[in-house]
Amino acid sequence: MLNDLQKEIIKLKEEKNATILAHNYQTGDIQEIADFIGDSLELCIKASEITDSPLVVFCGVDFMAETAAILNPDKKILIPDKNSECPMANMLPVEELRKAKKRYPDAAVVLYVNTLAEAKAEADILCTSANAVKVVESLDEDLILFGPDMNLAWHVQQQVDKEIIPVPENGHCYVHRMFNLHDMHALREKYPDADIMIHPESDPEVQEFADYVLSTGGMMRHVAESPKQTFIVGTEYDLVTRLRGEHPDKTFIPALDDAICENMKLHTLEKVKNSLLNEEFVVTVPEETAKEARKAIQRMLDVS
Ligand code: 13P
Ligand code: SF4
Known part of the structure; x- marks a missing residue:
C-alpha cells in the first residue's frame, strides 16, 4: 500500500509526464514509486530509450544521472539531492x-x-x-x-x-570493500545450501570465495533463474529489499547489514517530491564533453 507522500509523487509525476528512474540501491519507498529500477547498465539503456517524457527524475548517484543527461540532451534530467556523488x-x-x-x-x-x-x-x-x-x-x-x-x-x-x-x-568502492573473508566463511558455515553472490567491486579474495560474481542486475537474474531457496547477497543492502519484494518465497541474507552506500541514500521521498515540484536539480554536462562521452557510451551500448 502506498503512503500519502508516495501517492502525491505519482500524481505529480503523471501531471508532468515525468519518468522516475531508480538504481537498485535506493530505499524500498523510492523503489515503489519508480517507473524503472535497475543496475547501471539497465539504467543507461533505459535512459537511451526514453521517448515520451520530457522530464526524468534520476534517483541514483551523479555519474548515473550525468550518463542519462549525456544520452538525452533534449530532456531535463533531475537529481533529487545534488550532493549524491560516487566517491569512486x-x-x-x-x-x-x-x-x-x-x-x-x-x-x-x-x-x-x-x-x-x-x-x-x-x-x-x-x-x-x-x-x-x-x-x-x-x-x-x-x-x-x-x-x-x-x-x-x-x-x-x-x-x-x-x-x-x-x-x-x-x-x-568503500561499500564493497567492507566484505571480508572471515564473514564469508561464517556465512557459508551458517547457510551451507545458500548461493553466495558477490559484486565485482569487492576484494579479490572475497570474489574467489563466492559462488557467483555478479552485477546487481546479474544478481536479480540469477535469483529469478536459480532453483535455490537461499541467497547471500554481497552488495549494497537495498538490493536485498528489491529481491525480497520480488521473490517473497525465497530467503535473502545480506552479506553485511551495514553495507550501505550513504551517497545513494541522500535521496528521500520528500526530495523526490521537491524535485518534481520545483524541477530541481537539473543535471547538465557541457556539450563539448557530452559529445565525446556519448561516443564512448554508445560504443558500449552497441557491444551490449
Ligand atoms: P551495478 O552496475 O552492479 O548496479 O553497480 C553500480 C554500483 O555503483 C555498484 O556499487
Ligand atoms: Fe559508488 Fe556507492 Fe556504488 Fe560504491 S556503492 S561504487 S560508493 S555508488
Missing part, C-alpha cells in the same frame, strides 16, 4: 587519466561508468560491472587502461588474455 568516480581526476594515456599511448581506454563526465570523454569505450569482460574482449588492443575500480579491473584480468592496467592504482 572522484578517484579518477581527468588529469590523472590523461597522464596514464601519455604513458601508455598504445593502450585502449576502458572506463567503468562510475566516472566523471570529463573522464568519460577521454575513454574509448565505457563498461559497467555487467558487461566489463564483454567490452574488453570486443577490443582489438591487447593492452587496456582500465579505471577507476581496481577490483573490477582484477575481475576482468582473471577472464581475459590481455594486459589490464588499473588507473588509478587503488580506485575502490
Whole structure:
C-alpha cells in the first residue's frame, strides 16, 4: 500500500509526464514509486530509450544521472539531492587519466561508468560491472587502461588474455570493500545450501570465495533463474529489499547489514517530491564533453 507522500509523487509525476528512474540501491519507498529500477547498465539503456517524457527524475548517484543527461540532451534530467556523488568516480581526476594515456599511448581506454563526465570523454569505450569482460574482449588492443575500480579491473584480468592496467592504482568502492573473508566463511558455515553472490567491486579474495560474481542486475537474474531457496547477497543492502519484494518465497541474507552506500541514500521521498515540484536539480554536462562521452557510451551500448 502506498503512503500519502508516495501517492502525491505519482500524481505529480503523471501531471508532468515525468519518468522516475531508480538504481537498485535506493530505499524500498523510492523503489515503489519508480517507473524503472535497475543496475547501471539497465539504467543507461533505459535512459537511451526514453521517448515520451520530457522530464526524468534520476534517483541514483551523479555519474548515473550525468550518463542519462549525456544520452538525452533534449530532456531535463533531475537529481533529487545534488550532493549524491560516487566517491569512486572522484578517484579518477581527468588529469590523472590523461597522464596514464601519455604513458601508455598504445593502450585502449576502458572506463567503468562510475566516472566523471570529463573522464568519460577521454575513454574509448565505457563498461559497467555487467558487461566489463564483454567490452574488453570486443577490443582489438591487447593492452587496456582500465579505471577507476581496481577490483573490477582484477575481475576482468582473471577472464581475459590481455594486459589490464588499473588507473588509478587503488580506485575502490568503500561499500564493497567492507566484505571480508572471515564473514564469508561464517556465512557459508551458517547457510551451507545458500548461493553466495558477490559484486565485482569487492576484494579479490572475497570474489574467489563466492559462488557467483555478479552485477546487481546479474544478481536479480540469477535469483529469478536459480532453483535455490537461499541467497547471500554481497552488495549494497537495498538490493536485498528489491529481491525480497520480488521473490517473497525465497530467503535473502545480506552479506553485511551495514553495507550501505550513504551517497545513494541522500535521496528521500520528500526530495523526490521537491524535485518534481520545483524541477530541481537539473543535471547538465557541457556539450563539448557530452559529445565525446556519448561516443564512448554508445560504443558500449552497441557491444551490449
Ligand atoms: P551495478 O552496475 O552492479 O548496479 O553497480 C553500480 C554500483 O555503483 C555498484 O556499487
Ligand atoms: Fe559508488 Fe560504491 Fe556507492 Fe556504488 S556503492 S555508488 S561504487 S560508493
